[in-house]
Amino acid sequence: MTQVFLGMPAPGHGNLFEEEPFPQAAHRELGNTQMRKNLRHATHTIRDKRLKVVGELPDWDDLRDSGSAIKNNAMANIEELLLQFEKNFTARGGIVHWARDASEANKIVTELVKATGSTEVVKVKSMATQEIGLNEHLETEGIEAFETDLAELIVQLGHDKPSHILVPAIHKNRTQVRDIFLKEMPGVDPTLTDEPAKLAEAARSHLRKKFLASKVAISGANFALADTGTLGVVESEGNGRMCLTLPETLITVMGIEKVLPQWEDLEVFMQLLPRSSTGERMNPYTSLWTGVTEDDGPQNVHIVLLDNGRTRALSDRFGRTALNCIRCSACMNVCPVYERTGGHAYGSTYPGPIGAILSPLMTGIEAEDNGSLPYASSLCGACYDACPVKINIPEILVHLRGEDVDAKRDTHKLPTQMDLLMKGGSWALGKGKNIGLLEKALPLGRLMAGKNKKIKKLPGIAAGWTQSRDVPAPPNKSFRDWWSDEKESK
């Protein structure tokens, strides 16, 4: 029998990697107390706002159920939907390109920009172009990319990396933003204060000329509607509208998982997304366009449909629902780990709980240090409760931890410490008698702890746990012993 090779899902490339084990990265980031303060303030502000606007809708859970089912259906029928989208977008004058991975997408975009003769592009915030490292690539090709979203601008001017998918500069407070503007923004008013309204105004005058003169814009997309060939961008500042309306050429880079079956599905996602992300009833601006409209907006309209590891994530039947993500960022805003480590600790473009599953799903668990990401969680479940499309992140984290253990076993050919721990765990939890036996060893732990009743360093792989915190000494009596003593004394 000859086997027809139809293309196996391949791992993604680009900015999807944790370059050092998460605990190590987290340990360094935890040392940045200013960042932790900023993050705490911002995530708590947004949590309260989100709860308030979500609480207003009596049918919030019905919307989540619909959103989750629509996405599951879209992923089950993604081939058909992409073809349908292509047909409709093309019929209305748009041009569709397909990119297997980051470098192919970068190449396509570069060629499209070069064909216009322009050496400058304006950009609307887009996770996909961040993921493929488009700006850096364009730079090597002599094309300058200007980020126009305020937070992206702060990151770009500060020669920094995004740390949040919605508010990439969330790790900076207003004073730090002002300092970056004063240092890096050409022609900035030297008396600029750190009032957010003044900072926004500085960004407005800085970018205005760029918008009005630009010939080429690059965007992402929040949705693609298969049955009409429509694309949508959700934003706040109007920089999106500027980029989507004024230039002659518009190039959109979008992950294939963004396709939705029908345009009515918008009524679900446009209720779920704004309330979950900025905690607003609706974001200030949403733009929808279907190919080219004569006499209105860009007349050369392209879309690059990007795989870059998405089909790899799709092939994982226990993990594929991670592709349902609408990038609202609610999961990171409620995550106790993210709140303390910040987004940089995750290495990848996608931080927080969703990043901890999406990055390894797209690259493979064995890539770089992505195997450490699924452990960046206490499995508290707050992300699952907040997720507007009900992605069961904790369950996928556990599944990926299993994959990581398997992958390490395969390379070491020996049971790893983790294996032994897991085995030990199942032995201990398997029978009440066994855990009782283990508890007899508790006083040993007290010995390890010494006088101040803190264990500073656990042995073996458990050392990671004590890298950035101390463990309180165990009690001299287990709960089970205490309980039976209590009962007897009654």
Next chain:
Amino acid sequence: MSAKEEILGRIRSALSDAPVAEQTPREYRKSSEMSEEELIEMLVDRLVDYKAGVEVIESAQIPKFVAAKLKDANSVVYPHGLEQQWLSQLPKGITQIADAPGARLSVAQLDATSAVVTSSQVSIAESGTIILDGEPNQGRRAISLVPDHHLCIVPVSSIVQLLPEAMPRLTITRPLTWISGPSATSDIELERVEGVHGPRTLDVLLVRGL
């Protein structure tokens, strides 16, 4: 193999377990029973929350209110299909420019224009959202974007409570702009600040009898 063929092939092999997704439940609210007065009250509340200026008026009052709202403008652009009479009381000193097929304003001209007046297609009270769809009385997207002051007419008959109620009133393949307040950002410490690249002032006239 082309990239397209290869990606589609990858999808097929990724879905070789042939997952069947559940039927999509649609139990969320699709219709409402609000009275006209309740709709107006809700929309006003949302728009004010977004820091838009709002007036509820009768259709005969439009020219007077348009003139009052635009009294500080030097020039006003309007889409060619807009009711001309709405601009009839604008003071003489304010230049009025129609953006019409064959006579389009350049981006530079729009940038030099202080305000724009448009109508709107449908508005959603619950989220405070006004939708423009490029009808001749709403115009090209650029005209409601570049001038710094947008005065938008919302007929009371075009207000619905829920987003699902607005959907049948839209032609999705037209270029759509959904507007919920003046441009804003939450990028600094996640606190909302109004006024970035889009019009920094949004004034809305909710018009009864229109």
